[in-house]
Amino acid sequence: MFSSTGDSSVLRLAEREVPEPGDGQVRVRVMRSGVNPTDWKRRSAGDPGFAEVTPNMDGAGVVDAVGPGVLSLHAGDRVWVMLAAHSGPFGTAAEYSIVPAAHAFPLPEGIAYDVGAALGVPAITAHRALTVAEGGPARLSPFAMAGRTVLVAGGAGAVGHAAIQLARWAGATVITTVSSPGKAALATAAGAHHVVDYRHGDAAREIRAAAPDGVDVVVEVSPAGNAELNRAVVANHATIAIYANNGGDTAAFDIRPHMMLNTRVQFLILYTLGEPALQAAAEDVGAALRDGALPVGEEHGLPLHHFPLERTADAHDAVERGVVGKVLITP
Numbered sequence: 001m002f003s004s005t006g007d008s009s010v011l012r013l014a015e016r017e018v019p020e021p022g023d024g025q026v027r028v029r030v031m032r033s034g035v036n037p038t039d040w041k042r043r044s045a046g047d048p049g050f051a052e053v054t055p056n057m058d059g060a061g062v063v064d065a066v067g068p069g070v071l072s073l074h075a076g077d078r079v080w081v082m083l084a085a086h087s088g089p090f091g092t093a094a095e096y097s098i099v100p101a102a103h104a105f106p107l108p109e110g111i112a113y114d115v116g117a118a119l120g121v122p123a124i125t126a127h128r129a130l131t132v133a134e135g136g137p138a139r140l141s142p143f144a145m146a147g148r149t150v151l152v153a154g155g156a157g158a159v160g161h162a163a164i165q166l167a168r169w170a171g172a173t174v175i176t177t178v179s180s181p182g183k184a185a186l187a188t189a190a191g192a193h194h195v196v197d198y199r200h201g202d203a204a205r206e207i208r209a210a211a212p213d214g215v216d217v218v219v220e221v222s223p224a225g226n227a228e229l230n231r232a233v234v235a236n237h238a239t240i241a242i243y244a245n246n247g248g249d250t251a252a253f254d255i256r257p258h259m260m261l262n263t264r265v266q267f268l269i270l271y272t273l274g275e276p277a278l279q280a281a282a283e284d285v286g287a288a289l290r291d292g293a294l295p296v297g298e299e300h301g302l303p304l305h306h307f308p309l310e311r312t313a314d315a316h317d318a319v320e321r322g323v324v325g326k327v328l329i330t331p
Helices: 037-044 113-117 120-130 158-169 181-190 203-210 223-233 255-260 275-290 309-320
Strands: 025-035 058-066 078-081 096-100 104-106 149-153 173-178 194-197 215-220 234-242 264-267 304-308 326-330
Touching: 025 078, 025 113, 025 309, 037 309, 058 096, 058 113, 058 120, 078 113, 104 275, 120 158, 120 215, 120 234, 120 275, 149 158, 149 223, 158 173, 158 181, 158 215, 158 275, 173 181, 173 203, 181 194, 194 203, 203 223, 215 223, 223 234, 304 309, 309 326
Parallel strands: 149 173, 149 215, 173 194, 215 234, 234 264, 304 326
Antiparallel strands: 025 058, 025 096, 025 326, 058 078, 078 104
């Protein structure tokens, strides 16, 4: 936990009384905690909002207790959770976490806790990016994106990995860009139909070869660096869905080419997305999960890096350094 913001040295291991769930909340015995860039960013700057904060948004475990008014979950239910540290001080980097019951979702038997803890922010973000395009779909399911082409920038990242898997599950043709042969292998393992190493060769030409009519949706992690590439490959009525600011806080767009193609630029962040969209995304992610469409591990394109709870600071540092794959903490 931490009580003041700063680098990972502000994190400390502490023993506290097991918290009790309030109205509409559940207590989850955490089996895995997932670490995202948003976790170290929230820890490093801004007002923690509480005297003490346990970090981390995502995780998976077993419902240990339910608060008043909770009818959807029961003690013993296996769940994956999202946005735990956003709704209160009890994030998932602990033995127990308190989350709204609405942010805890069934984790089917046979699906590992590693998979559940890797969902949350990456999968919900990917879902949103794939469902904001003009003409839809607004929800994902098998064949919902049939006939559409998706370009995933950074297919070896956690959001990129989830976007590839969800788009492939929904029937889209998936193209992704990567920066090395190793990352290309991961994106291929995740299910991308076409992988383009943008540091070698002509990325726009290769993407156009795979999608002569252009791409319909761009899942964008680096809008500043990829602005020219996106302009060169988008189709008429394409959507560029921006979920991060890698490569800089400002981006320049050529107005006329985008105007002529009716291009939509859509920003997104989960914290202000609204509950209806979050719930819709979680339902679709749950369906993909039940279909076996969201596996993790290096053989599925997302290497896993495990840390014990007492090394939470090291786990945050690994994500901040840009380790390839998913960082998980085991309480």
